[in-house]
Amino acid sequence: MFIKNNILLIFLVLAMATSPSHAQSKSLSKGKKSNSKEHPNLILTKKGVSEIRSALGTIPIFDASLAETKAEVDAEIALGIETPIPVDYSGGYTHERHKQNFLILQKAGVLYQILDDEKYAKYVKDMLMQYEEMYKTLPLHPKPRSYARGKLFWQCLNDSNWLVYVSQAYDCIYNYLTEKERNKLEKNLFRPFADFISVGNPQFYNRVHNHSTWGNAAVGMIGLVMDDEELIQRALYGIKGLEIDKTAKDDDGGYINKDGKAGFLANVEQPFSPDGYYTEGPYYQRYAMYPFLIFAEGLQNVRPDLKIFEFKDGVLLKSVNALLTLSDADGEFFPLNDGQKGMSYYSRELVTAVDIAYHYGNRDLGLLSIAKQQDKVLLDDSGFSVALGIKNGNEKPFVKKSxxxxxxxxxxxxxxxxxxxxxxxxxxxxxxxxxxxxxxxxxxxxxxxxxxxxxxxxxxxxxxxxxxxxxxxxxxxxxxxxxxxxxxxxxxxxxxxxxxxxxxxxxxxxxxxxxxxxxxxxxxxxxxxxxxxxxxxxxxxxxxxxxxxxxxxxxxxxxxxxxxxxxxxxxxxxxxxxxxxxxxxxxxxxxxxxxxxxxxxxxxxxxxxxxxxxxxxxxxxxxxxxxxxxxxxxxxxxxxxxxxxxxxxxxxxxxxxxxxxxxxxxxxxxxxxxxxxxxxxxxxxxxxxxxxxxxxxxxxxxxxxxxxxxxxxxxxxxxxxxxxxxxxxxxxxxxxxxxxxxxxxxxxxxxxxxx
Missing domain, CATH: 2.70.98.70 (Beta-galactosidase; Chain A, domain 5)
Incomplete structure (x- = not known):
């Protein structure tokens, strides 16, 4: 671990991170931030919630997705909240429990917005308060295998997964909470969490890799909800002024980014080719598509001035079609590089990718046929658009050509x-x-x-x-x-x-x-x-x-x-x-x-x-x-x-x-x-x-x-x-x-x- 003895470095970075560079500030100062105080504003908007509520019961695939999610969340609520002290690697009980928690928190948050039922907001609030109480004294995860150990999970990557999903839940119940409750969560949970996975673990955060994409999205999304300009800048551009060992390897053999570029925009700019191919291969492109597109959706809603879906000639939207093309007749991705066989466009990440690409792209009707095969949509503005397109019979075959x-x-x-x-x-x-x-x-x-x-x-x-x-x-x-x-x-x-x-x-x-x-x-x-x-x-x-x-x-x-x-x-x-x-x-x-x-x-x-x-x-x-x-x-x-x-x-x-x-x-x-x-x-x-x-x-x-x-x-x-x-x-x-x-x-x- 090459930052073992760099405690002073972390304090230095923390100090530097509070003062964004002039160039960074200028890049975001051109547009209005009219949506930053309005909630929900990440994957759901007030306008979108209103349209969804008025159409409930008339959009078959959306209604079915909603019913399935409601049944799942209701079952979890009935079981009660559990936030165990972390002890396991992937697949172990505590790992899987915390993973299930962040998935359910996100779903409960959108159910609160769509159904306007307070029990879902209360469930999210109660679980977040348990995490707030735990996190204040939570040490590093006891499993030492990772190059960047997390706290809730054995690696910072999974901690970032947690924050990406939980930031959506927080956005959905933001106005349900009192100012005192929000301050408590942000001071003791969200801001320390964001600092830990970024300035506390620069070897994880400040590079170009799918791990870092998750970290950037996590910091950026909670920054958007909290209207925290410093976190948003850190997410987009990485930790500035940081000198770290450029020859150090992570446990996968990857290197810290040698040219000094980091942050979400660098992770869009460098791994993707102009055609939308992701250099790590389709399996990891599938995994990274969720943070790429869910954070981009949040940026589009809160910071439309960034025009994130136009960045690098719209490569994020191109990448969805490229990834779908990299699948066989059954929708399973070709196992190039490290790739698990059987992973397909039926995964939750590709449901997200297809819905967002359709909603924010050129409304490619071929994507509707993929969504129809997936037989589920996101419970947000983009999923609602897809559901309407399917209801109206607009889908056309998605043709995989040479x-x-x-x-x-x-x-x-x-x-x-x-x-x-x-x-x-x-x-x-x-x-x-x-x-x-x-x-x-x-x-x-x-x-x-x-x-x-x-x-x-x-x-x-x-x-x-x-x-x-x-x-x-x-x-x-x-x-x-x-x-x-x-x-x-x-x-x-x-x-x-x-x-x-x-x-x-x-x-x-x-x-x-x-x-x-x-x-x-x-x-x-x-x-x-x-x-x-x-x-x-x-x-x-x-x-x-x-x-x-x-x-x-x-x-x-x-x-x-x-x-x-x-x-x-x-x-x-x-x-x-x-x-x-x-x-x-x-x-x-x-x-x-x-x-x-x-x-x-x-x-x-x-x-x-x-x-x-x-x-x-x-x-x-x-x-x-x-x-x-x-x-x-x-x-x-x-x-x-x-x-x-x-x-x-x-x-x-x-x-x-x-x-x-x-x-x-x-x-x-x-x-x-x-x-x-x-x-x-x-x-x-x-x-x-x-x-x-x-x-x-x-x-x-x-x-x-x-x-x-x-x-x-x-x-x-x-x-x-x-x-x-x-x-x-x-x-x-x-x-x-x-x-x-x-x-x-x-x-x-x-x-x-x-x-």
């Missing part, structure tokens, strides 16, 4: 591409490191059909809020396995992860787009380069989603070109989901399972089978969720084909036992990995019929490989051959190409040729 989302504050740090054709979705990651939650997986991919994984990304190694598994926190296997390169569908060189799995190295670099082309929906291509993961080695991966009349379904063509200045070992895994059916090669299986290696994730892979490639094409077919798939790979004599399974050196069974087929190529400088993945046919356990269970590709062949071009021929069972040529260097849309292959001339414009 998209290329840039990464980086200015969109220049790589990105994530999603290729979609019929029911297939390809997720291709060529992004920046992704802050402390990033994985070492440059040019990796995953593949889905109708929301089911075909080729998977592992996601995170964590059982969120399950106390029995590491207190619900990240497990050590997240670093030893999930973040390592071999855990992903990309190339690992010499059994060493990209950037040697060093955050400070990886965060300096990003992959570079070669080209993407979505104009022809039948041939969609993304191609990107990575030149820094291994010094002296460049990787260029081109992925093509092809819809061909000779095939039942679209198929994926995968071309990985590796160029190095020395000979290496290259491992290239495909983590397939399902039951192996057939291979066109024989393999040996060991009697005793042993780990494939000793470090960099290899220590977690069992060697389950192996052989040497004997043909130019090696094929693997498998069955998953009633559908057939085949991987066809171009192989060289001497290539090793390895079957692996996750789970070695995992005595606590923290890892899933998933399988992979891995191609291993030794003692090679420059090489090319080429594969095709087909989705085909299906099987019904009811009829017991298997339909189209065999691959349609009879030959996959490299017919040209140069510095500038790679050409692949795909021959199907009918004897028809198609040729795909990709430009490895001059890949602009305007470029013209003339190429001779086997006495045949090929001419085209653009980055690729397919015919």
């Amino acid at each position: 998209i290329n989302l840039s990464d980086g504050a200015d969109g220049s740090e790589g990105g994530v591409a999603i290729l979609r054709n019929e029911d297939l979705e390809l997720v291709f990651k060529y992004a920046a490191q992704g802050s402390s939650h990033g994985h070492y997986d440059k040019l990796s991919f995953s593949l889905y059909e109708k929301g089911e994984e075909i080729i998977q990304d592992y996601g995170l190694a964590r059982f969120v809020n399950i106390e029995q598994k590491g207190g619900g926190n990240y497990l050590k296997e997240n670093k030893t396995w999930a973040k390592q390169t071999i855990a992903h569908n990309t190339v690992t060189q010499n059994e060493t992860s990209h950037f040697n799995a060093k955050y400070d190295i990886g965060s300096q670099y990003h992959s570079v787009l070669n080209y993407f082309s979505f104009e022809n929906e039948n041939v969609q291509v993304v191609s990107a380069k990575e030149a820094n993961a291994y010094p002296g080695t460049e990787m260029l991966r081109t992925m093509v989603l092809i819809k061909d009349e000779d095939f039942e379904k679209p198929y994926l063509l995968d071309i990985m070109k590796v160029t190095s200045n020395e000979a290496n070992q290259y491992d290239f895994p495909y983590y397939f989901m399902g039951q192996l059916l057939k291979t066109n090669f024989k393999y040996n299986t060991p009697e005793t399972l042993k780990a494939l290696g000793t470090d960099n994730g290899y220590q977690h892979l069992y060697l389950e089978g192996s052989t040497k490639a004997e043909s130019e094409n090696s094929k693997l077919s498998w069955l998953n969720e009633g559908k057939f798939y085949t991987l066809t790979s171009v192989t060289n004599t001497g290539d090793e084909i390895v079957f692996t399974r996750i789970g070695a050196n995992d005595p606590e069974f923290n890892l899933r036992r998933d399988a992979a087929l891995m191609l291993r190529r030794k003692d090679t400088k420059n090489t090319l990995f080429v594969s095709a993945i087909e989705a085909h046919g299906g099987y019904s356990p009811v009829s017991e019929f298997a339909v189209n269970s065999n691959s349609s590709i009879t030959d996959l062949k490299v017919i040209l490989e140069t510095e500038d071009y790679t050409a692949i021929a795909i021959t199907n069972v009918n004897g028809n051959t198609k040729l795909f040529i990709t430009a490895n260097t001059n890949a602009s849309k305007e470029a013209t190409h003339n190429l001779k292959i086997n006495d045949n001339n090929y001419q085209w414009s653009g980055a690729y040729y397919f015919k």
Whole structure:
């Protein structure tokens, strides 16, 4: 803990924080603060409350959401108030009790405003007074694991969650309380709470990270309710004049922001690309969307002069659509970086995001269809707008198209591409490191059909809020396995992860787009380069989603070109989901399972089978969720084909036992990995019929490989051959190409040729 001995620093910061800079004051002095004394004013407004009350009983989805919330809060009121002394990590009783309290407080507050029933205001007041009495003498949380320990919770992050929600409850009952009661709460609870998570924990608060976003929103929202200019400034711009250790790491491996920018606006400006992609990945974007948008809503209502929804060209509203696009057919977010599988746009954070984006954006009717699927709305002004839109039948389908989302504050740090054709979705990651939650997986991919994984990304190694598994926190296997390169569908060189799995190295670099082309929906291509993961080695991966009349379904063509200045070992895994059916090669299986290696994730892979490639094409077919798939790979004599399974050196069974087929190529400088993945046919356990269970590709062949071009021929069972040529260097849309292959001339414009 790098602030252990910095008590004097905290006092200095406290003193400085009471004197906002001239620039800060000027930034907020232009607009009127006409709404700052009016309550409610954060997520509900007086006008909104009046409209909601007058429409009760006539807006089905709003009425249903209200009834569900009322039943939940009434049950909690009947149980009585409990604010136990904190002792647990995530998932433990005291942790979950205080979490439930802040959720219920927020809901009780809005019920008071909407139903005008004093019992809800009294419940909120009584619980807040219990917290006021507790907080005055509450020490640091007894669990020491966090880099920034909280008081109510084991980390300041959860303390900030509490204040974000409770500030809304306080706003709703503000006028119910007497001035004496408000002064008591603000002096003994809210202001000390805000100071503790900010100036008391600058290593948590004064940086760019989803943790800090929660802290900024917490301080800012209670500042808006209290009309405390100092807290609002601190929320927007961070703690000014603070010098802290810029090399210090938090417990996730993240660094304090090195360029000195901090606060809510910096957390909007830096992690989001102009396209709305959040560099930590969709799982953490989902988590951060709540403080981003709920605080923005409060700012829009109380400080409209800031025009927060126009900041950085409206990126907060753009980000909602970007995040929805980063979900599969079932609405589950693709697990890029640290991401828990199954998290979806049905979460409470996305209900908030969709409602606010609709209300404060351009009233995108596609968002109404998502809200209708969510089947609930917020009990506030934005939720009411959505409910009215649904009642009036205004919704239109939210169409998820192929998209290329840039990464980086200015969109220049790589990105994530999603290729979609019929029911297939390809997720291709060529992004920046992704802050402390990033994985070492440059040019990796995953593949889905109708929301089911075909080729998977592992996601995170964590059982969120399950106390029995590491207190619900990240497990050590997240670093030893999930973040390592071999855990992903990309190339690992010499059994060493990209950037040697060093955050400070990886965060300096990003992959570079070669080209993407979505104009022809039948041939969609993304191609990107990575030149820094291994010094002296460049990787260029081109992925093509092809819809061909000779095939039942679209198929994926995968071309990985590796160029190095020395000979290496290259491992290239495909983590397939399902039951192996057939291979066109024989393999040996060991009697005793042993780990494939000793470090960099290899220590977690069992060697389950192996052989040497004997043909130019090696094929693997498998069955998953009633559908057939085949991987066809171009192989060289001497290539090793390895079957692996996750789970070695995992005595606590923290890892899933998933399988992979891995191609291993030794003692090679420059090489090319080429594969095709087909989705085909299906099987019904009811009829017991298997339909189209065999691959349609009879030959996959490299017919040209140069510095500038790679050409692949795909021959199907009918004897028809198609040729795909990709430009490895001059890949602009305007470029013209003339190429001779086997006495045949090929001419085209653009980055690729397919015919």
